[in-house]
Amino acid sequence: AQSAGTAPTLAVIGGDGIGPEVTAEALKVLRATIGADAFSTREYSLGADHWKATGEVLDDDTLAEIATADAIVLGAVGTAPGSTEVPSGLLERGLLLKLRFSLDQGVNLRPSVWYPGTPTPLSEEVTGAGPIDFVVCREGTEGLYCGNGGVVRAGTPQEIATEVSLNTAFGVERVVRDAFTRAQARRGHLTLVHKHNVLVNAGSLWRRVVDEVGADFPDVEHDYMHVDAVTIALVREPQRFDVIVTDNLFGDIITDLAGAVTGGIGLAPSANINTSGKFPSMFEPVHGSAPDIAGTGKADPTAAISSMALLLDHLGRPADADRIRSAVGTDIASRLAGPMRTTSQIGDAIAALV
């Protein structure tokens, strides 16, 4: 945690694929916004290459060191989806999820804003119905992401594989309270997303907690929507959402869709927040490592840059955060007319605007 008066230390993990490229631009914009002296960085080369070279994904000493930082800036982790170069999930679970879980980052915050004119797969009838501006508060340390489950008779016709979703009142309450607090500061509306008609155990817990915490926020209206129905609403009427609160897996799925409808996940930032302040929070784009375009200069660093606005919010510098948000908005508006730019050209342009 940050000591008063000293410049915060950022642990920087570029990761795999386009991760390091977009992270470099994010730090460029951060320097342009608050000055190079306003923070210090410690770089960690973790990811596929580090694993291939050392056989380690994230050792305990490194994790302990990262845990002393004031915040973490992460690029992206993992190899191509179909690839077998690295065992399935090794990097995602051993690095990204290990950080989220060990550092108890219970709130995964994912704002979605559509800047008019930005390319979207939605029709003008849908986007023209009003501003699209919502946030998803995704639980970050529970659910199906716990790595709980197992396999018997692996590789045989009798194989059985299980995955267990763990949900605690503690973890659910934490993200639900955070979501209500945000809704109160926004448009006063919260939607719980689940599938309680099938997942009755977990669904009942989530509903109960939302009702109970909701009683502390009489000025926030709340409703409920099944996750399958949410995918429909996100493409037909994304304006209906203000704050969405949901579990880890549903949050994963709907935030990719939310990113797509609001201009592509090249624009979608995220924060993994440790609400107790005991461990650092982590800021990363929603997108993955996209190894297919790594090194080509085609990666859009905007999501990583917007994540720096969330970092500044978190560090108690909302005015600086707004400077990044408005520079990003201006840049996005200007790029509509202009030619394609490289990763670093976009970073330079936004850095010049803050």
Added chain:
Amino acid sequence: AQSAGTAPTLAVIGGDGIGPEVTAEALKVLRATIGADAFSTREYSLGADHWKATGEVLDDDTLAEIATADAIVLGAVGTAPGSTEVPSGLLERGLLLKLRFSLDQGVNLRPSVWYPGTPTPLSEEVTGAGPIDFVVCREGTEGLYCGNGGVVRAGTPQEIATEVSLNTAFGVERVVRDAFTRAQARRGHLTLVHKHNVLVNAGSLWRRVVDEVGADFPDVEHDYMHVDAVTIALVREPQRFDVIVTDNLFGDIITDLAGAVTGGIGLAPSANINTSGKFPSMFEPVHGSAPDIAGTGKADPTAAISSMALLLDHLGRPADADRIRSAVGTDIASRLAGPMRTTSQIGDAIAALV
């Protein structure tokens, strides 16, 4: 199972909300297509009202009787999502899922076709890129839908709720083989949808089975996509899909989105197929019971009607199935210009066209 030469018996379960209304139109079209004497029906009044009156959702005798039918025609089941009139999931789990599970309906088939001109939330740039025509083969008897899991310390701040996803090589192989067979008869492409980087146990099983079964179908190409990425692809490039195979929950989520992008779930049919032929298969629209519009004549019966085409495919009458599909296509094209019609007007129009 159907005895040779006799007209098949259909168990008809209208269910809740708009279920009975759309089912009536589906049967109207079925009669118009193959004649009223070509099948017989047995009606079952099951759903919210039956439960309120009797306290039973689906008793064993009724289930045993339904199990002797040649096929089941189902409307929709359940009350409004936020409602507390009926305990959460009681009808869905006690009726719809009980049928799918007891009758071992391992393949939940959900075709998505976009008829040009049909209202869609997607831009013309996306829909203009080529025909949208794919099917999802959703596993129907496993995964998180087993009702496996529990709660301790319910209602307290220490509550823990679990949900267990069960996946067997047997169940996965069954739907994967069905999906490859369909892909072979279509455009020769299959996509496995999962989240193997997080759900490593189940994900490894699904990948292994797809690779193994795929070896029996050398003329079918197969690839893999994470479920979160699929939500993006469905709105940006739905043309890339031919056959998708996936688990029960992922299938639930992505088929609602698929329905939305191809003109609304008012148009999306489905079949729950018992591949062994030991028990009847079940045909139902993808949409829910929509109690808010029940009785208003606003329900679109097209999905229920198109499900009759899947029924006729299953009963070995593909030419008759095609007559329904083409009548639906013609009707959809004509409705673009015309005035709004009621549920039964749409049924009448399609019945006149077959």
